[in-house]
Amino acid sequence: MQDDDSSEKKQIRSLQEMWQQSITNDAVTFNEREVMANIQREIRLLSHHLPPRSWSVIAFFIFLLARAIALAVKGFEIGDASKILWGYTGIIFWSIFAARHIFVRAITYKFDMSSYSDFLTGWLVRVKQEIFYQITISPYLIAMLIFSTVISLWFDARLWLVASYVLLLSIVIVLEIKARDFAKNELEPLRNKLESALQQLNESQSDHTP
């Protein structure tokens, strides 16, 4: 029995040595200046709460929201129900899109990588939000889009209009199906793993509490 233990210890010791020898400090070289330049560049991007991409998203959002409002107003003026409907659809769509974008950015900057608990909680919030959006919100948005399209085509069913609406809707529906599959196959198992890790962590912390 003792021989078994000592043999296992030797084997583990040998694995530890092998592991530590697999990559040694001599085998990794880096250029200090390039390291610092690269880090500073990344930090500059991280420290902007609204990086260039966010500004472009916001600009695009404002543009489309303005178009949607203009369409709704015009619809009221000329009494065109389809235009009013499209205007409202646009406003709801782009408001949800902007809220989601702002939420994701806020969560990203709340991450504290040196705290395991914060790290898990932040990640879990982000994953839950993504699942909620893909599984619960998106089907309503798609239904709204289909409804608006049908109403619109009811009033004006020119062939090119029907063809372009059908093409655009098909693209949206295919992308939505892919996103839902991803949420079900990848994000839900990940959420379960994170919840279990967080629970394990909380239990182990309460074990420490006298």
Next chain:
Amino acid sequence: MTQTTDTKNIASREVDFVRLLDDNKARIMRLCRAYTVSREDREDLFQEIAVHLWKALPNYRAEAQISTWLYRIALNVALRFSYQTKRRKPNAERIPWIEETTPHPHDDATRERTEQLHRCIAALPEIDRSVMVLYLEECSYKEISEITGLTETNIGAKISRIKDKLLGCMRKSEGGEA
């Protein structure tokens, strides 16, 4: 005056950071190896860990061991990275500022065993992998507990189970080759 002090602080932080990275580059790279498949991903992950270390450096308090603090950040970044890899496109702006040479001065058999060890570790579930990597780095149970947030008792039980799994995997591959 304030600007001079700020510049001095940044300069001193840079010196500390480069020293920290230089002293621990192999540790970080080994950990990156456990969570990535390709060399490009390994270098991307190293870069991401370096950025988070730099960001967290001003908050480091001396009561925690620097290695514990470093492993905690590196592991958290690696765990997140390994989940993102499936969705992530390769970093087109990656700057090849870090270079890893294949260092093995060993014979083919040792090299093959080392590769096998890495494969066996990569096959472990994420949390087990974190615990085993830290164990192979010779961290104490207390340190592993501080890094992962698990209790020492839990870690003891986990390590005993993972050790068996790892040794079994190594034996199996040696048996398979023989």
